[in-house]
Amino acid sequence: MDNSAKDNKNVHVLAFCSELVIRGVFETVEVNFLMVGHTHEDVDALFSKVIAQTINKDVLTLLALMAEIWDSEMMHPVPLLLEEVAYYKSYVDNFLGPLVDHSQPLGFRFSIANNVSIYRCLFTVDGPWCPKEGHTLWKKEDGQFKFPMGEPKALKLPSIHPRLNEVSPFIDNLTSHLKGTFQDPTSVGFRRYNPIISYWKKVKKQLECIQPLQDENLRGGFWPRTNHGTRFTLAQQHQETSPDGSVDDIIVIDELQQELRAENNLMMQP
Template identity: 30%
Template sequence: MWMNNFSVKHAEKIPNSAKFHLPCCLTKYSVWELMCTDAQKETIEPPSYSHSMKIWRSQLNHIKIPKRTRFSKCDTCIQLKERIAATNEKSVREQLQWQRSIHLEQQNKERQKYYKHISKAKNNPNNYLSIIMDAMDQDKTAIPRLCETPKSLGNIWRLKVNLMGAIVHGIGVYGFFDAFQWAHGASYTLSVLVHILSMLDFLPDVLYLQLDNCPGQNKNRYVLGFVAKLVEANIFKKVKVSFLMVGHTHEDIDQLFSRFSVRASREDIFILDDLITTFEKCYKQLPVTGMKIAEVYDFQEWLQLNNIKNHSHPHVFKFTKNEDGKATMKYKKWSTDKKWITSTGSDKYLLQDMDDSPINKIKPNVDNLDFERLRHDTDQVARFYNKEKIASWWDSFLSELEEEDDDDLPPLTLIQNLREKKCEAIVQEEPVEHLTPADEPIPQVVIGKKTHIIDEEIKEGDLVLTDTPLSPEDWPQVARVVEILPENRLKLQPYWGKKTTTWTPAYRKNKGPIYITVNKNVIWHHGFNLTQSGYLPKNIKELVGKYEEDNL
């Protein structure tokens, strides 16, 4: 039972298989140690290591710790595993194991937050829209693709095909294919997003967008700037852009790609139309639409943005519109952090102005394609399989690619088109007007609520309310100031308790009081006392409730 619960919490489900893969920072012995620790907390006698391994081999062989993985590995996981294996000091080992447990718990919480967004979009599609986007490994989509390659065709030149996939949760799956006629940067990602939004029948007020951490395609000022523009143009009232922890990003979109890859490996795929058809048959949970992407827009030229720094560190950004009609950006290091942070700097907004001018399309570039070699080799494939239509399709497709390079592309009134779709949707779906308060953007009072604590106000001995990632599961977080340290740091003694229970200083058995060191910016209230019975005063409980409402 413990092992199954542990795998559900920390393992990644492998598509087309019943196997679960645990993070690479773990070993079987370390998993057994974690089980023993949990058993001791419950005063249960844990099984021996040998007996645990026997049960694992006989009853839990679907749970694996892979030596190699096709997905990128987490740097933190690898470093922790190596350092734990290298040390012989008990205290150092315990500290590293504690760091590992915090790391695994955090990645699980990030994943659960993503699942929560999916659930909200599925259960309340009139208010929420959840989209995840990612690109597939191009080595698995090159065509022609043959199940069994004859020796005479072993060295044919195959056309590299890119697949950008997207799952719109509760609505459908989309696949956009191209032959690398465009650079796959921010403009490409945003063009795919625009195509998806244009195909939807309805645009609700809240968008949850889940992306990979790649800075060139996703985590950059152009993607964030366009999201701000969607909010400022009233396409959405609120947008959250989220990024899973690096090395722990294997999600439903990767399961889609895996199913597609497995199905494609069992079929002869001679032309791009075959590849798209195979993609449309690989997934049964939702309707699947595959298409050749026809237009990519020049967002990098179109968007007028201020510079932005350090945006690679947060894992979630939130955009809402303030009372001045401007899109504001807030961020968190982790989606489970309780407090949104307002960006600082000389420029207040990422978006310089709300320009509704048409956006130019990027001309496709096929200079990297060897048309002569492709025609020769695909003709060779057609003759071998005695299929004239293969040669005919390739000749027509390559001619289209050559002609595309010379096309004169008119600009697109992108924002106007999305506004019209939004207005049509509001007319068709009256319930969208009846939003509950919890669904509306965070009030402007949150912005005004952000204050800077003056150094002299905090004194040694003060009780404080904190919002620190050191113990995110403990809420509210109460502590007493033990010492004021240099560089805006404080030494605190945490208190144990809940909103409705008594509070006592935190002590470890036989080791004395627990202390933590934090920055002053995690203190959001201070200078109060517990009641005579050790409870939080009524006004502090109300303050905690208001803080939760505004920041969670």
Template identity: 25%
Template structure:
């Protein structure tokens, strides 16, 4: 087992593996050991690796060669990197970190105290799993869980099996703790809706929502093109559920997330001071500098006092919103859902019956503000923000929005403690323009050609004349309207800010009235 490192194959040029030695002065028995740093050309490989308290880190590989990544606010290197936090995932244990870029898996939850032999075995496991090239898919099983189970099944060594069991136990412990944080936020919002807002946002699998959708697939029509729709579901805990559909005419990027947050705030009668927002780890839509900067702007404008943005462990993000999606998929399965209106009615019925009959709603997006380009000139550059799972946005003593983070929500301290990570360089100017719709992902020509063939096919007898008329009107009139460039719409954030100001004034007036009443009733002197 001690010779396991010698067996590792470092000849693969695609891995770009550089070996650095780490010595430990905490035990005479421990010998210098080696840690893998992928992509040795990266700037991150020049950073020092902390080996205090026998802590061994698998460094994160960060590609700084692409300007596009930096422009989009994706993980990158630079001067404004989020500093690496001290180990505090589980008190009393060392922090073994192998970030997801190192082997395609999210190993940064592992914090076991390992002996020399166990460390070599774990290192060997990480390298083997890394060469496997696990594919990322948010609807499949966790890469870490699958990899550990496969490794356990492939070995007969009881010591290796024991180590894998401990790694799996640690992985599950962190996952449960992160999920519990989400549950706590949800219950706070349900119990004290005047103080807390809890929202989860996620997208449903697109292959479930193609229209027309027939209960029985005919051979003669199975190859015909259909209209793809996309559902972004939101649960505003203790209040209502809202579904936002689009026809793939808008990019599914940070603009989609920020516009949906804006619409959620529009729907509220009053906006609490603290907001909890739960997203998945998709950097394109959620985990990027534009979304964080937008929340920073909301804080600076007084819409919120604090915003907490949380991300569950990758591969373990299935939550209550996904249960709603499952009910929707089961409900439309085996049914003839011919028109978009029918699909929206089915989803609305599910949201009202399962969540809130009065407040739940479904919308088909017909406009989108280009918040990304509006806030981009003033958004501070963030790097390494793909690693943490919990973020806090609040004001510093000067009234500027600051960003703090934890690797895991159960960590004890928000970093950095001095509030040095400012989210906005200045106030954004003017108001956002409108995102121009695009038919690139719709394939309009195929839709116009194939859908009439499907609904008028002699083998499809379930389509009514009313449904045929609906499609004729949609293809000739409604669809071109959704693809047309939108005129500048009224920017709703100003009304949201005024709504919050009115609420604050009403609260202050109520407190003032209570004080005066207590003076006249004598309670003031008790």
């Protein structure tokens, strides 16, 4: 991630990494920040592929753009429409202590030691994780560390209405431009662009009807399941007992099928 205290290198991002370990989603979590001069490498590489994919093409709808993004890489990136955001900051603020030793290091490792969630820092590429005893992000109350329970609430996103006047002119300009490319209803231009015009008119109408999300609960849940390690554990046991140290693909495939069958229960319940 970018080495930015405002967006990434802050107590809330690091607390999320710590909670992933506390909740048993992962045994350890490592997060690294880019050195100065090495920003946005992966992001820039992804968008350069998207640009190459869409060059000299008319990508006139959001669905068409999502399809082009999908086709831009062999390992298909999946574009999604963001409909809700968790208010994680308010969820953890009352449980966090001071963040120490975070300005200089570029690497952080979160783990459990002696039943305490700790993090260690990496100051150089080949250096040790330190301090050995680790730091903790969480406050103590009556001698015990306290953690937030349940799930974060949904962040109330601002309504689209205040900015609708900024979006509508662009939609009107596009539909007017497309209408000007044809005159004859039997022409190729009509058959090609009239569905696009109808699409954007529907989008504009839908924007006018959108209301702010009233429900404070996240519809999709927040915390992932914690049985992710089953497949790894079985494969590791098989590897230890196998004469050649290989992992039987059947074990992996069977466990993956179990994961897929349970996809309608993907989130932990509070």
